[in-house]
Amino acid sequence: MSHEPGAVLFDLDGTLLDTAPDMHAALNRLLAENDRAPLPFDAVRNHVSHGSHALVTLAFPDAPDEQTEALKKRYLEIYARDLCIATALFPGMDALLNEIEARGWRWGVVTNKPAWLTEPLLEALGLAPRMSAIVSGDSLNRRKPDPDPMWLAARQTGLEPAHHCYWGDAERDIAAGRAAGMSTLIAAWGYIDAGQNTDGWGADGVLDHPGDFWGWRETFTRAAG
Known part of the structure; x- marks a missing residue:
């Protein structure tokens, strides 16, 4: 990887x-x-x-x-x-996306939400033109936790799966990313209830805030190298 x-x-x-x-x-x-x-x-x-x-x-x-x-x-x-009345990027995500783009990286979304909801939502927030990959729940016959949507996203970015890091707040997200050969991170600010044991998901790390990505990346690089 x-x-x-x-x-x-x-x-x-x-x-x-x-x-x-x-x-x-x-x-x-x-x-x-x-x-x-x-x-x-x-x-x-x-x-x-x-x-x-x-x-x-x-x-x-x-x-x-x-x-x-x-x-x-x-x-x-x-x-x-009323798809986009109160919906917004999570706190700290806008700064993260700006930094990703400033570093010349690519970013995108892999979701199980159907395209007829995903695409208008991303357009309404002005995010779609900035993205290299958008894969919805009906883009393929299989959805997460199957790795096929992850591989489709990799084809859209033009990079090998191993060059991607996938973030999610559900076990199926981590399972899909791992099966696709990507590094994976748990978004701790997400919709995770107390009954879920995220320790058992097998992710490469947990982020408490989007900006924590850079510290994780440094640690991950040192540990892997």
């Missing part, structure tokens, strides 16, 4: 972007439509990385499978309508 990544790839929800406020708001609008009480933000936040199905199941735990699918469809309609 390369000791110096030439590209940084991010999971989207809970790693690059704090999408939880908008996804929580959409879920509460869905609950209101169904005459149910809203859920507090803290009860929803750490489920966001697991996608719309997990959120709808959280809100409607007693719904049969067929109803859950209908609710999920409606939830996505509501969310897509």
Whole structure:
């Protein structure tokens, strides 16, 4: 594995972007439509990385499978309508992206979020033109934790997988990056609940803040070399 990544790839929800406020708001609008009480933000936040199905199941735990699918469809309609009201880069991420670009590195996103949500969101935030890779959950037939999306991102950046470092806040993120031959980092600011044992994910490191990447890189390079 390369000791110096030439590209940084991010999971989207809970790693690059704090999408939880908008996804929580959409879920509460869905609950209101169904005459149910809203859920507090803290009860929803750490489920966001697991996608719309997990959120709808959280809100409607007693719904049969067929109803859950209908609710999920409606939830996505509501969310897509107000996709980027409160969503923003996590604190420190803007400075990190500027530094990545200043060093001549490439960066991008590999997410399980479908392209019809991913691409408008990145465009709304002005990020898409800066990116070398955008891989969504429906870009291929397989999604994370399969390594195929990671390899597609590497083809988009034009660099070998070993020259990439992938950041995520879910075990499937780390599994996908490792399977693809990339170095991997856990975004500790992400949507990780207390019941998850990140020590067992096998990542190359844990970042408490995006800016910690540079210190990790120095340590990783020394240890590997």
